[in-house]
Structures are given as C-alpha cells and as structure tokens.
Amino acid sequence: MGYIEDLRKIVGTQPLILVGSVVGIIDEENKILLQKRPNGMWALPGGLLELGESAEEAGRREVFEETGVEIGQLELVGVFSGKQYFVTLPNGDQFYPVTIAYICKDIKNKTITIDGIESIDAQFFDIRELPDGTSPLIRKLIEQYSIII
Incomplete structure (x- = not known):
C-alpha cells in the first residue's frame, strides 16, 4: 500500500494537497509523448510522489511505469497549483494538486510498453497537432512547454 492510500x-x-510530477518527453522529431488514460483522456505521463521520493525520481518512475x-x-x-486544478475523483476523494512539470529530451529507451x-x-504526437481528448490541463502545460522547445 502506498502513502496516499494509507x-x-x-x-x-476530505480535500488534501498532493504533490506530483508530469514529464513532457520530446523526441528528436520534436514530438511529445502522450498517454491515453482509461477515462479516454490523453495526458502527459506522471503521478504522485511517494514518501522519500524526489519530484524527479517520481517523474522518471511514473514515465517508465505508464509507458515503458x-x-x-x-x-x-514550472509548478502548477491553485483552486482551478481542484479534483474530485469518482470515488469521492478530493485534492488540490501541486504539479511539478518537467521536459525531457534525454530518452534512454523509446520503446513504448503500456501497462493496460x-x-x-x-x-x-506533433506538439501542434494534439489528439482529440487531450486534457485541457495538459494543453495548458504543453503551451508552457512550447515556449522552451
């Protein structure tokens, strides 16, 4: 069992403040890696930090777990936070995320393996041609990424 579950x-x-990392992975063709979540939304790979884990470690771990x-x-x-990002999950859990966003062009192994x-x-995907169903929050993060690509 993980920290959040405990x-x-x-x-x-009740609402919590939870810290997570997302990573915009950019390949040599200037394309960005997106994952399709079970809810049908396309998003950047990432997730919440576990106890003792750095934001960078969490980003790398989540990218590997979710995409291979x-x-x-x-x-x-940048860091994205505030009431506009408030989430209520289908099970009723509520939280205010503090999302630490990274970009990575240092790809060690590009073979995609999804966990299902x-x-x-x-x-x-071409950063200017994102698929339908890309999360609005992710579009905002990608706009921020585009400034530095």
Missing part, C-alpha cells in the same frame, strides 16, 4: 484511510475523502520509456535528465518547466491499467495507449 493517508486516505485516516482522512477519508526510460528517460534521463529533466528540465524544470494506468495507460491504454501511448504515442508521440
């Missing part, structure tokens, strides 16, 4: 046993569904892609050096893009649980698909 915490939820204590606090139930191995990455190296990360460059900080957190990701039902993963592909590289």
